[in-house]
Amino acid sequence: MKKIMNQPENIVNEMLEGLVTIHDDLVYRVPNTNVIARLAKTPNKVGLVSGGGSGHEPAHAGFVGDGMLSAAACGAVFTSPSPDQVLEAIKVADNGAGVLMIIKNYSGDIMNFDMAKELAELEDIKVDFIVVDDDIAVEDSTYTSGRRGVAGTVYVHKILGAAARSGLSLEEIKKIADDLVPNIKTLGLAIKAATVPEVGKPGFNLGDDEIEFGIGIHGEPGYRREKMKTSQEMAKELVDTLSRSISFEGNSFAILVNGMGATPLMEQYVFANDVLPLIEAKGATVAYKKLGDYMTAIDMAGISLTVLNITDPRYLEWLDESVTTIAWN
Known part of the structure; x- marks a missing residue:
């Protein structure tokens, strides 16, 4: 294993220290926690909290x-943050109008975020949540009951963030979230596994000439492994499979082509060039598109495709709004 690091057991702490050192104009680390919070406060507006295991930067x-x-709230690599860490995130996010938690559908995340919600309510903080389960690859997988939460979570962050900034109430944002999440579908693939620093070896084995469709962001199994294909063939597999879970014909979509951590932008753009015509050929309008590394799996080589059916015109308006964050541009 070759990685730019010191001791594997310190990698998350040192990564967070580096993050707040570089971006000290935007965020800070809540003392004695693995919680990253925004510097800019928004009094009397709903706070949004998310998080999960590190390694998805x-x-x-x-x-x-x-x-x-x-x-x-940032957990250890591929490990949910503890309830007390999530509680600290809730407390720092509370501006007097309540807090909405955005949780990816993994058993550990749901359990720990739910416990934090109960603890926060004991401190008279109003908390609600939405569970994102956009991955259509498999119904149940390692660490989950039901479908996994993956890159579509980023669109949830963006849309609900804009809704919160506009001054909507917690109840109104929760209603938007409930309508939004069922309209987001994602499917991914891997051509090389990720290596967790403390483990020191790939999480699964793929041959040099193999590809796995439907892989999870922690290396969970997908739905089929076969010989390597061209980008055009990969794109067709993902679009055709997605079309069985969402109706493209006559609808308008926001598209996210997401790199898994070790996929060069060159390859992401090749894939996007193959994907977009296939979606349009199914009768859809691509109204918004984004590409890059947004929800990764350390150094996994692969890609995922997220499609959001724009059933509410506000989704597009909120996606287009400018923000001040480290990673959204």
């Missing part, structure tokens, strides 16, 4: 800032 701390998240 820039998610989630990279989306903390004006117009997106108020705070992010």
Whole structure:
């Protein structure tokens, strides 16, 4: 294993220290925690909290800032943050109008965020939540009951962040979230596994000539492994499979092509060039598009495709709004 690091057990702490050192104009680290919070406060507006295991950078701390998240709780690599860490994120995010938690659908995350919600309510902080389960690859997988939460979570951060900044109430934002999440679908693939620093070896084995469709962001199994394909063939597999879970015909979509950590932008753009015509050929309008590394899996080589059916015109308006964060540009 070759990585730019010191001791593997210190990698998350040192990564967070580096993050707040570089971006001290935007965020800070809550003392004695792994919580990253925004410097800019928004009195009497709903706070947004997300988080999860580290290793998915820039998610989630990279989306903390004006117009997106108020705070992010960062766990160990691929491990949910503890309830007390999430509680600290809730407390620092509370501006007097309540807090909405955005949780990816993993059993540990749901359990720990729910416990933090109960603790926060004992301190008279009003808290609600939304669970993101956009990955259509498999119904149940390692660490989950039901579908996994993956890159579509970033669109949830962006849209709900804009809704919160506009001054909507916690109840109004929760209603938007409930309508939004079912309209987001994601499917990914991997051509090389990720290596967790403290483990020191890849999480699974893929041959040099193999690809796995439907892989999870922690290296969970997908739905099929086969010989390597061209970008055009990969794009067709993802679009055709997504079309069985969401109706493209006559609808308008926001598209996210997401790199998994070790996929060069060159390859991401090739894939996007193959994907967009396939979506349009199915009768859809691509009204918004984004590309880059937003929800990664350390050094996994692969890609995911997220499609958001724009059933509410405000989604597009909120996606277009400018924000001040580390990672959204």
